[in-house]
Amino acid sequence: MPRRKKESNISFEFVPRNVWKLRKREDIETYIGGYKHFLQECKTVREAIEYFVKMLETRGFKRLSKLPIRGRGRPPTKLDVYEVYKNKTLVAFRIRPPFVKGINLVAAHLDSPKLDLKPMPIAEKEGFAIGKTHYYGGIKKYQWFNLPLAVHGTVVKTDGSTVKVRIGEDPSDPVVLITDLLPHLDRRDDPVQKLFKGEDLNVILASDTLGQKDEKEAVKKALLTLLNEKYGITEEDLVSAEIELVPALQPKDVGIDASMVGAYGHDDRVCAYTGFTALLETNNPVRSAGLVLLDREEIGSDGNTGAKHLFWMKTLKKVARIIKKDVDVEELTEVSAMLSGDVSAGVNPIFTDVHDLANAPRLNYGIAILRYTGSGGKYSTNEAHAEFVAAVRRIFNESDICWQPAEFGKVDQGGGGTVAKFFAETGIDVIDAGPPLLGMHSPFEIVSKADVYETHRAYRAFLEKFESTR
Ligand code: MN
Ligand code: MN
Helix, strand or coil, rough: CCCCCCHHHHHCCCCCCHHHHHHCHHHHHEEEEEEEHHHHHCCCCHHHHHHHHHHHCCCCCCHHHHHHCCCCCCCCECCCCCCEECCCEEEEEEEEECHHHHHHEEEEEECEEEEEEEEEEEEEECEEEEEEEEEEECCCCCEECCCEEEEEEECCCCCCEEEEEECCCCCCCCEEEEECCHHHHHHHCCCCHHHHHHHEEEEEECCCCCCCCCCCCCCHHHHHHHHHHCCCCHHHHHHHEEEEEEECCCEECCCCCCEEEEEECCHHHHHHHHHHHHHHHCCCCCEEEEEECCCHHHCCCCCCCEEEEEEEHHHHHHHHHCCCCCCCHHHHHCCCHHHHHHEEEEECCCCCCCCCCCHHHCCCCCEEEEEECCCCCCCCCCCCHHHHHHHHHHHHHCCCCCCCEECCCCCCCEECCCHCCCCCCCCCCEEEECCCCCCCCCCCEEEEEEHHHHHHHHHHHHHCCCCCCC
């Protein structure tokens, strides 16, 4: 419990607690081992969905579309189910009686900033086959120069068959990259970030003509031949492909004390993974519990696999039909509660001036809760009500969770959004809660191991114990 010291020394101050002082290092490391494995296996939304589905199946969860809506006998009162939409968004529920009491949810997004190949990506320039890209999400373009990139993708052919591509993750695999300009010839006054156009984010894909007789665009033709030999695909097939370029970096411990983890895509796979393991460990919740994993958050949650689609509510309606409860799911949201799991901007010792340090989250001090995000005077954000914040605080305190209140940077400094506001439109109580990061949206983001572990504990406490705002 935070801050009530010995009677002789009562303090009314709130001081967040350092997680390392309260948890066992070995417990943290064991948990982080699983998280690092997940990060390395899953660098795209599709890969993460496949990973989670496999885990859910082995843990006895049933895919909802495979369950009979009108089965014989008494309808079930308990149900562990999941559903996937378009291979990119997933919901999983542990339904417990009575259904009308509502549901505790954790939401997180699986998409991260990346470079997508364009529909007609391959061109030849000065003896190189280059791949044209369109960046996805908020990136600082210079961070992607001279960075080994891996190619992850799914190509769908007109006969419906799919070809999976994954190049650059095996130590013996080649990688691709965007080449930077040498400092000797880069004597411009403007910073690279300002000068560099998104249209110029072209990766070097190949440079060998591979015995092509044609003089014109021999490297491009050679590359297309190579792709056809290896994957059976043509240039036209790339029009119906989703090929993503992601950092070919493995998760690594950071710091001489190995207290942090550096990796691509902590935002927001850290909340997806901690939410997922929390749900698996939630065996006897006080009411139903669930997890919503989303795509498209980084570009505003548009599209039918993003938070605006409300796929989770549609799925919950199907659940109500299976357990034959005449429940209005639209009303159920009003007694339900959600933690919108997303990362926040941790205090960076080199750039402290962007924060109000009294309202900024720090690495190693546990899960950060943000009543609101948004920008420019609380625009474009949900704000959690005081009653709900108090109820979440109570659960965290009763479960001995290290937590810290936070804002997303100084007033008028900038800001950001999460999925919380889209869920709030359904009437559900929702608050942003997740670990702070350093270098968010960079190819190698930093998170504290202790915070990851504590976030898992916090989500579990919420899913298991949250009852109402009272
Ligand atoms: Mn995020
Ligand atoms: Mn983000």
